[in-house]
Amino acid sequence: MSQQVLWEVVKGNNAFLVKRNGLTLSTDPFNNTGVQTYGNTGFISQNAVGVVPTSGKTNQINNINLVARKSTKFQQVDRKSKNTQSVYASTLAVKHGVHTASRVIRKRFGTSRLGLQKAALRKLVNLNRSNAVRRRNEVAAAKAQKK
Amino acid sequence: MTSVPLVSVFSADDSTKVTAKHIPLPAVFQTPIRPDIVSFVHTNIAKNRRQAHAVNPQAGMQHSAESWGTGRAVARIPRVSGSGTHRSGQAAFGNQCRKGRMSLPIKVWRRWHRRVNIKQKRHAAASAVAATGIVPLVLARGHRISQVPQIPLVVEDKIESYEKTTDALNFLKRFGAFEDVQKVVSTKVVRAGISKQRGKKYRVRKGPLVVYFNENAKLLKAFRNVPGVEVVNVTRLNLLQLAPGGQLGRFVIWTQSAFAHLDKLFGTYRYASVLKDGYQLLRPLLTNPDLARIINSNQVQEKVQPAKTTTVLHEVQKKNPLRNTKAMDRLNPYARKQRAAAIAAIKANTKGTKKIKKNKALKKASRAAFNKVSAALNDATNAAVQEEQDIKVKYFSVQKGAAQAE
Numbered sequence: 001m002s003q004q005v006l007w008e009v010v011k012g013n014n015a016f017l018v019k020r021n022g023l024t025l026s027t028d029p030f031n032n033t034g035v036q037t038y039g040n041t042g043f044i045s046q047n048a049v050g051v052v053p054t055s056g057k058t059n060q061i062n063n064i065n066l067v068a069r070k071s072t073k074f075q076q077v078d079r080k081s082k083n084t085q086s087v088y089a090s091t092l093a094v095k096h097g098v099h100t101a102s103r104v105i106r107k108r109f110g111t112s113r114l115g116l117q118k119a120a121l122r123k124l125v126n127l128n129r130s131n132a133v134r135r136r137n138e139v140a141a142a143k144a145q146k147k
Numbered sequence: 148m149t150s151v152p153l154v155s156v157f158s159a160d161d162s163t164k165v166t167a168k169h170i171p172l173p174a175v176f177q178t179p180i181r182p183d184i185v186s187f188v189h190t191n192i193a194k195n196r197r198q199a200h201a202v203n204p205q206a207g208m209q210h211s212a213e214s215w216g217t218g219r220a221v222a223r224i225p226r227v228s229g230s231g232t233h234r235s236g237q238a239a240f241g242n243q244c245r246k247g248r249m250s251l252p253i254k255v256w257r258r259w260h261r262r263v264n265i266k267q268k269r270h271a272a273a274s275a276v277a278a279t280g281i282v283p284l285v286l287a288r289g290h291r292i293s294q295v296p297q298i299p300l301v302v303e304d305k306i307e308s309y310e311k312t313t314d315a316l317n318f319l320k321r322f323g324a325f326e327d328v329q330k331v332v333s334t335k336v337v338r339a340g341i342s343k344q345r346g347k348k349y350r351v352r353k354g355p356l357v358v359y360f361n362e363n364a365k366l367l368k369a370f371r372n373v374p375g376v377e378v379v380n381v382t383r384l385n386l387l388q389l390a391p392g393g394q395l396g397r398f399v400i401w402t403q404s405a406f407a408h409l410d411k412l413f414g415t416y417r418y419a420s421v422l423k424d425g426y427q428l429l430r431p432l433l434t435n436p437d438l439a440r441i442i443n444s445n446q447v448q449e450k451v452q453p454a455k456t457t458t459v460l461h462e463v464q465k466k467n468p469l470r471n472t473k474a475m476d477r478l479n480p481y482a483r484k485q486r487a488a489a490i491a492a493i494k495a496n497t498k499g500t501k502k503i504k505k506n507k508a509l510k511k512a513s514r515a516a517f518n519k520v521s522a523a524l525n526d527a528t529n530a531a532v533q534e535e536q537d538i539k540v541k542y543f544s545v546q547k548g549a550a551q552a553e
Contacts, residue, residue: 002436015289086293
């Protein structure tokens with residue numbers, strides 16, 4: 001379904017839309033800037049990538065997941081894929097550092113949507129940094145406990 | 148659409164098993180998405196469930212109130228007759244008055260229902276059905292479909308024979324629809340306002356819509372008690388359920404026979420509908436609305452002029468003619484002559500005067516004089532400082548001597 005047509009349906013009202021303090025924001029997982037605009041709204045596009053912090057306890061060092069929007073001809077889950085799949089996205093867990101993740105983002109957006117690419121990379125970096133801080137604190141706490 | 152999209156039918160017991168691999172999508176799912184039609188039809192159809200109500204026609208009017216007229220230093224509003232109570236002499240009847248009747252009291256014969264053209268209703272329904280097959284729209288409506296194996300979700304007819312709610316629940320869990328049900332349960336909220344005292348205590352979200360075909364299906368009872376889930380027969384698809392609130396993209400679970408029945412119901416682009424007499428599906432204004440694809444298509448790119456590689460803002464770097472003589476000459480060719488004339492004039496003015504040559508001897512002499520003066524100054528300063536110190540020493544020694552003497 002064309003992104004333009006979907007935008008016309010969805011721009012006025014959608015589940016991710018948050019209007020507060022005169023700002024039009026979005027909680028869309030595929031939106032890396034948080035502001036709802038046509039280009040940013042990833043869930044209506046075919047090739048968006050969302051950088052999402054994972055919720056709950058995971059064994060990942062980084063609590064980041066990459067959610068890649070996918071377009072299939074018939075909207076089915078691809079069971080053969082190793083990644084967690086849903087009808088609208090495949091999820092890549094960012095486990096050991098951000099290199100694979102940044103590769104995925106760069107490949108997705110390539111030469112065309114550099115703004116989106118930058119936004120995704122920026123978010124990845126920021127989440128990674130906050131994770132580093134968290135891990136540092138955890139390690140320090142563990143050390144303190146040992147003592 | 149030259150290639151018809153295909154859809155799989157899932158086994159009711161196992162969400163990984165597919166009973167029918169590739170069924171063509173009914174043509175309804177290709178209808179243009181028309182939020183304008185859906186919104187219009189929805190706002191009107193939503194009014195059809197209203198029950199007439201009205202204000203008591205006598206409310207506020209059960210007085211023999213009369214205006215006191217002018218000359219009594221009160222407003223001319225009708226006032227309650229009689230005496231012996233606070234109420235007497237108070238204003239009555241007007242909408243602005245306390246205890247007065249409302250302005251334009253609601254009558255039972257208010258036009259509660261709206262009729263909508265059948266064609267519009269059908270187009271809206273078709274559009275709403277189409278929207279249930281588009282993942283972003285279902286997401287935008289707020290359904291939780293991350294675990295659902297396919298949109299549109301088509302399941303074999305076995306679920307129509309479910310009698311127990313546990314079967315229904317397990318089915319929903321198997322197909323990832325339970326997340327949506329959980330959303331409904333966790334967001335159940337006591338309604339704000341008086342309606343909670345009028346039988347509408349809770350505000351509950353909408354979950355999945357299960358669409359079946361066979362009239363004897365028992366699944367209605369099985370799914371009845373699951374919060375948020377609605378069950379409806381294909382032949383009685385309701386826009387208020389397909390697009391609740393006028394918002395397209397309900398999460399729908401179809402049974403196989405219901406899914407197959409859609410072509411007969413709405414017709415295809417080749418044949419008009421069988422069951423809706425003479426109804427033909429709406430055709431889109433643009434068969435290919437993807438702007439990016441159109442622009443990048445061969446047909447367009449062939450005709451388009453080659454892209455400009457450089458955008459030239461200025462031809463040449465701007466030079467300031469007031470400071471750059473060549474730039475000035477370019478603008479004003481006479482400037483050259485003006486400049487030459489100015490130089491000549493200066494020369495003419497300074498013709499008689501000699502140039503002052505630097506005199507080394509003079510320089511030396513002046514330097515010597517300066518040194519002499521500065522030396523003298525230094526000596527004087529030093530002498531003064533010394534004098535000061537002497538006085539100081541003398542003074543303190545006197546003091547000391549005095550102290551010692553004591």
